[in-house]
Amino acid sequence: MDLKGKHALVTGGGTGIGLAIARALADHGAQVTITGRRMEVLQEVAGPGLHPAVMDVTDEAAIRDVTAAAVEARGPVQICVANAGIAEGRKLHKTSSDFWRKIMATNLDGCFYTVRESLQSMLTTDWGRVIAVSSIAGLRGSAGAGAYAASKHGVIGMMRSFAEDFLGQPYTFNSICPGYVDTPIVSRNTDAISARAGVSEAEARDMMVNLNRHKRLIAPEEVAAAALWLCNPLCESVNGTEVPLAGGQV
Ligand code: NDP
Numbered sequence: 001m002d003l004k005g006k007h008a009l010v011t012g013g014g015t016g017i018g019l020a021i022a023r024a025l026a027d028h029g030a031q032v033t034i035t036g037r038r039m040e041v042l043q044e045v046a047g048p049g050l051h052p053a054v055m056d057v058t059d060e061a062a063i064r065d066v067t068a069a070a071v072e073a074r075g076p077v078q079i080c081v082a083n084a085g086i087a088e089g090r091k092l093h094k095t096s097s098d099f100w101r102k103i104m105a106t107n108l109d110g111c112f113y114t115v116r117e118s119l120q121s122m123l124t125t126d127w128g129r130v131i132a133v134s135s136i137a138g139l140r141g142s143a144g145a146g147a148y149a150a151s152k153h154g155v156i157g158m159m160r161s162f163a164e165d166f167l168g169q170p171y172t173f174n175s176i177c178p179g180y181v182d183t184p185i186v187s188r189n190t191d192a193i194s195a196r197a198g199v200s201e202a203e204a205r206d207m208m209v210n211l212n213r214h215k216r217l218i219a220p221e222e223v224a225a226a227a228l229w230l231c232n233p234l235c236e237s238v239n240g241t242e243v244p245l246a247g248g249q250v
Pocket residue numbers: 011012013014015016017018035036037038041055056057058083084085086087106133134135136177178179180181182183184185186
């Protein structure tokens with residue numbers, strides 16, 4: 001697949017899943033704007049085809065300015081990957097309103113602002129792909145994940161509906177729903193999961209591994225392969241839906 005001449009914007013593109021997707025797109029010729037809150041992290045991975053920009057997805061004005069600058073430098077955004085997210089868990093009785101809003105601001109509002117802004121330039125072109133990184137938690141509930149699961153269910157609803165908004169036009173909107181992927185988010189949350197479940201960190205990691213019927217964490221590159229597939233010109237009929245990628249979890 002040749003993505004030469006295509007400008008992609010990947011939020012959370014400096015680490016984990018976002019970085020794997022950004023690299024896969026760049027390997028196929030795209031010019032990729034990678035964003036996150038920490039320039040030092042983005043600069044470490046920047047290189048041919050990967051262009052760093054600081055952009056906090058909870059900041060609507062920053063998204064407007066940074067996207068405009070990226071469009072100015074690299075042309076209309078034709079691949080938008082709304083990947084930035086935070087994963088923290090609390091059971092319902094420990095979920096404060098502030099905690100709820102923090103998760104929603106990043107995972108749900110951030111996805112909306114990012115996609116809406118990228119779409120402005122995408123609509124001036126005759127081809128576009130919008131990919132949101134949701135989660136298997138967007139397709140089902142799990143203990144201690146009320147806010148996170150609600151935000152990821154919301155992302156799926158958004159993509160399904162945006163696809164309806166543009167039916168018959170050359171743009172697609174889909175979500176990818178991974179199970180546990182071997183990234184910093186999982187390492188950071190192993191201790192929280194162990195505390196919630198009352199088990200050691202090693203046991204918490206085993207629990208995550210065992211949820212996957214292949215008995216392993218998923219590699220970020222596997223998620224990138226799904227994103228790349230959605231960018232294939234022959235994938236236009238995959239629209240308004242989800243790609244579950246969770247080692248057989250349903
Ligand atoms: P990472 O922690 O490596 O990635 C999260 C990225 O989001 C970071 O690059 C981070 O950059 C960025 N980010 C977080 N908050 C903001 C913000 N307010 N503004 C801009 N960027 C932000 O973990 P993953 O790669 O695993 O996570 C990527 C996505 O995949 C998330 O949406 C997550 O929910 C989803 N996911 C992950 C799974 C897993 O098991 N790993 C499973 C299912 C879904 P910085 O901190 O520099 O801003």
